[in-house]
Amino acid sequence: MKQIPWSSLSARSCRNRRKGCNFAWEQCKLGDVAKITMGQSPNSKNYTDNPKDHILVQGNADMKDGQVHPRIWTTEITKIADKGDLILSVRAPVGDIGKTSYDVVIGRGVAAIKGNEFIFQLLKRMKTVGYWTKYSTGSTFESINSLEINNAVINLPKEHEQNKVGKILSYMDHAITLHEEKKRQLERLKSALLKKMFADKSGYPAVRFEGFGGKWDQCKLGNVGTFRGGFGFPENEQGNIDGIAFYKVSDMNDSCNTLTMRKASNYVTSSQISKNKWKPILNQNIIFAKVGAAVYLERKRKAMGPFLLDNNMMAFQPKDADIDYIYYVFQRLRISKHAQVGTLPSLNASELRNITIYIPSLNEQKAVADLMVSLDHTIILYDFKLELLKKLKSSLLQHMFI
Template identity: 25%
Template sequence: MATKTPKIRFSRFDAAWEQRKLGDIATLINGRAFSQNELLEQGKYPILRVGNFYTNGSWYFSNMKLEEKFYAARGDLLYTWSASFGPHIWEGEKVIFHYHIWKIELTEKLDKQFALFLLDKDKDNLLSGSNGSTMIHITKSGMEEKKLWIPKDKTEQKKIGTFLKKLEETITLHQKKLEHFKKLKESLLQNMFPREGEIFPRLRFPEFTDAWEQRKLGDLMDVSSVKRIHQSDWTQQGIPFYRARDIVAYFKNQVPNDCLYISKEKYEECCASSGKVCLDDLLVTGVGTIGVPYLIKNLEPLYFKDGNIIWFKNKGVIDGKFLYYSFNGSSIQRYIKESAGTGTVGTYTIENGRRTPIYLPSKSEQKQIGELFSNLEFLVTLHQRKLAQLKKLKTCLFNNLFVN
């Protein structure tokens, strides 16, 4: 019998792993096939379908009493094998499981939690056809013939399963925290800025009671762009040169994978006629994904593509963070979409930028609102990065805690 060892082991375990067919160490049971007219909107027994694990929250029911093998109880190991693929430990009440789901009954040779992660790690291999294409489904016989590497010692299996379960729970926790802060930000954006036609926000700091004033940005600051840079002026290093897609990437807390630059000499030449961006100025995308803001937070030199990006020369007229988050709010975003036109490719122009309406409170209220959203954005970014790190760690452990 073939044997191998993984790259990373828990202490005290040094025995080689053995290769076994899944069908020799587990039994796969197909769910019940239902015709469409057998699926009821209401009934006695809920029917678990593939979509209920992923994106479909609606349930069908049946009034038929079936053989016990067609029911999944809490703690059963299930595997979806059509449309979406992968193992799950069922955490709900007793249900009928649909034909496109297998219930996997394990022998004493396999720990359930270990088997969950082993099958999860291996699902990409199961879906790879001989020609490299992704198969529409996998067969029960093909699954039973699948060869898997397992440790002989079930204690090692339990160690691996328990460790990865804790990691998975940590990932889920950070995912929930991230979603919480995103929803909080969205709610505050809707309520801490006045809605269209109103002069008071629905939610504000208690020390502020005055009405907000609506102004057009072109009446408060210069709105323009810069001198054109040609493709022949691009370099591999020097002064950062931003396109609209670069600003969209930074807005999503991503780093562009094809950054561009211009020489310092070209930068100085162009700035002599266009000027240089200043602290708290705002750049806003005018093409592609329009209306995406980028706040100038320091005096590091940068240049950008004319026509693609609108330059709001704030010069401290409005608190920079408040201006940035105003462009995140529904009022300005609605104006940008309406002013961009109904054509195939909408554009946000300099003239539309000048006409952009903004609601303004006192400078002190602007500052508090800007700081609040900035702190909230920090928490969103923090959990995004932590989540990305944890997912990378999971991938690394999958590649090293199991035999490939």
């Protein structure tokens, strides 16, 4: 192996090293330090759905969250990977890496690598920095071959430093996986509560807080609030940073980390409002897209007045009903089902007003809404933590390797 002088290492590469790790890293080829087995696909006639047969890993579709997830089985053994091996995708998407907790048969879309946690994290970093792109650019079908994998140039520290780096990054992966699973569980719980805690055609919810009884009132959406559309914002008046918010559909692109509108890309001044004879919405409303593909995204936000909307959006202001409860009624309704299909899908206020909903007493509305808001805030918290963990992991991948 070629020895790299310690003096040649950049400050960025060195500053995050663990205490006691003062040795230079060595440059080598991946094939020199890890056994690599290229996959070979069995005959498709031998594929089965019988879990008693051999698990087949053909590509990225057979891996999830960095682990092999059995999907297809085979009675024919071609090339194999042992439990604990690393699985590298060699066809589009090239460079994705995972592990297998099983003995598996590997198809031609993957390669098996016998490597430790450090090698696993190093291969993750190579994918992140686009190492494999140079081999597949310009190809009709992205792929890498055995020679390119074996000759991949890597830098390795001493074994004890490999173990320390691998342990830290493995811990980060574990924390990210736990947070992702917790978030999925909360989202499944929310989906179930949206079905069970709101009345169906019988007028009764399947799940109810203690102390509440009786049948919910059936009414039309138009009886519990009013709809209002927006209007075009002149291009030559956009970009102001003072005044009140002028919301557009693009302001709701943060699809998973907020319930309430935080900011707008455009604001309007009092003189603009007066000149255009605009009438701002003064109270808290639920806003959503009414035209275009964004209708199908089903994004809803609560927006505190005063604000204005562009003509691709619509606002709904509840009356004599809890706005948080109505917000979740909207989430449950999937109002995109009521879109008129044409050149562009669109929602019509007159049709939305006639949607049948069920309303309990105001106290029960608040009880249901408080639970749902609390659940959403917890989901948002996990989403925020996940974002921080992934940024930290990305930073560690950048700074803990040469």
